[in-house]
Amino acid sequence: MQGSSGRPPTAARLAGIAPTVFSSYSALAVATGSVNLGQGFPDVDGPAEVVEAARAALAAGHNQYAPGPGTPGLRAAIAEHQRERYGITLDPATEVVVTTGATEAVAAAVLGLVEPGDEVLVLEPWYDSYVAMLQVAGAVRVPVTLRAPDFRLDVAALRAAVTDRTRAILLNTPHNPTGTVLTDAELEAVAALAVEHDLLVITDEVYEHLTLDGRVHRPPATFPGMAERTLSISSLGKSFSLTGWKIGWATGPAHLVGALLAAKQWLTFTSGAPLQPAAEVALREHAHWPGELARDLQGRRDLLVSGLVQAGVVAPGAAPPRPEGTYFAVTDVAHLGWADGEAFCRALPERAGVVAIPLQGFGDSDAGTHLVRWTFCKRPEVLTQAVERLLAADLHA
Numbered sequence: 001m002q003g004s005s006g007r008p009p010t011a012a013r014l015a016g017i018a019p020t021v022f023s024s025y026s027a028l029a030v031a032t033g034s035v036n037l038g039q040g041f042p043d044v045d046g047p048a049e050v051v052e053a054a055r056a057a058l059a060a061g062h063n064q065y066a067p068g069p070g071t072p073g074l075r076a077a078i079a080e081h082q083r084e085r086y087g088i089t090l091d092p093a094t095e096v097v098v099t100t101g102a103t104e105a106v107a108a109a110v111l112g113l114v115e116p117g118d119e120v121l122v123l124e125p126w127y128d129s130y131v132a133m134l135q136v137a138g139a140v141r142v143p144v145t146l147r148a149p150d151f152r153l154d155v156a157a158l159r160a161a162v163t164d165r166t167r168a169i170l171l172n173t174p175h176n177p178t179g180t181v182l183t184d185a186e187l188e189a190v191a192a193l194a195v196e197h198d199l200l201v202i203t204d205e206v207y208e209h210l211t212l213d214g215r216v217h218r219p220p221a222t223f224p225g226m227a228e229r230t231l232s233i234s235s236l237g238k239s240f241s242l243t244g245w246k247i248g249w250a251t252g253p254a255h256l257v258g259a260l261l262a263a264k265q266w267l268t269f270t271s272g273a274p275l276q277p278a279a280e281v282a283l284r285e286h287a288h289w290p291g292e293l294a295r296d297l298q299g300r301r302d303l304l305v306s307g308l309v310q311a312g313v314v315a316p317g318a319a320p321p322r323p324e325g326t327y328f329a330v331t332d333v334a335h336l337g338w339a340d341g342e343a344f345c346r347a348l349p350e351r352a353g354v355v356a357i358p359l360q361g362f363g364d365s366d367a368g369t370h371l372v373r374w375t376f377c378k379r380p381e382v383l384t385q386a387v388e389r390l391l392a393a394d395l396h397a
């Protein structure tokens with residue numbers, strides 16, 4: 001439908017950006033009564049004491065606007081987190097900003113730092129909001145593909161992607177959707193390239209604490225030459241199983257944080273006032289909790305992956321997925337005969353009463369055509385139910 005001027009009602013900057021796939025598949029799960037292994041949200045809340053702290057903040061009157069950059073207490077707690085975990089020293093007043101989730105932080109970073117026509121390197125498959133915001137900003141996305149089955153960073157491809165128009169690298173580690181945790185060697189290569197070409201690095205580290213099999217996340221900002229050029233983004237939601245709170249943050253040098261804040265102030269201005277004191281409680285008093293969650297997730301990963309192998313979702317003879325972090329596993333369903341992953345995922349609720357997410361919309365290449373993402377952040381009994389349904393179903397086209 002067009003308006004009276006004859007123009008489409010939606011602005012051209014949004015042309016071609018489809019609604020987020022996560023909402024549509026979660027709606028499909030509800031409509032069909034399927035087990036939702038698509039959208040990555042836990043089915044059990046985080047620490048009860050943190051939830052209680054939010055109730056106490058509501059009762060204590062923390063119900064009006066918080067400061068735009070975030071409450072001083074939460075910014076200080078974030079700075080302490082970065083120092084204690086990673087040895088990163090920050091000024092909470094100028095080098096930390098609280099955002100409405102990591103999604104807003106990425107959006108504000110892109111809007112605040114990237115000009116129309118700038119090229120931004122982004123790992124493929126990508127989280128869908130990245131490229132949506134690059135398009136809104138008028139930037140040019142340049143994919144660097146993590147290819148199945150190992151999903152490792154191709155450093156030569158990364159280097160070849162840089163031109164004189166490259167402004168930034170948008171990095172995600174631990175990586176959603178593949179579960180890859182970039183190694184020190186891979187991050188050293190990123191750092192060397194960024195320093196050599198004077199590039200900004202925007203890093204999404206929301207799964208920083210959810211690493212598996214003893215792996216350790218190392219922030220890109222800790223590598224030589226990176227502190228002054230890196231904007232690091234994380235959030236409470238994934239680490240503390242409170243995804244609906246949408247409390248995130250960005251840290252880095254004052255000039256980069258200031259650019260993000262310059263855009264953020266016109267997006268939400270400020271983020272949930274009663275949730276910020278509770279987020280401070282989480283960081284200060286429950287720092288051990290994400291590690292316990294990660295250990296639990298490792299068992300749930302193994303439960304799901306074993307079930308996917310038994311159900312034939314993994315091709316006979318193929319190595320089963322073993323994600324190193326996040327709470328996602330990716331399988332290739334080409335052997336089941338479907339035209340692509342979307343056809344498989346659209347049929348799956350009716351066939352098996354399970355929802356998963358196709359990955360071909362998460363990149364420009366055909367590398368993800370038959371790839372499907374499954375989440376294991378659900379309770380073991382829910383994962384078991386999903387596996388039983390898959391075992392009982394005919395999953396071939």
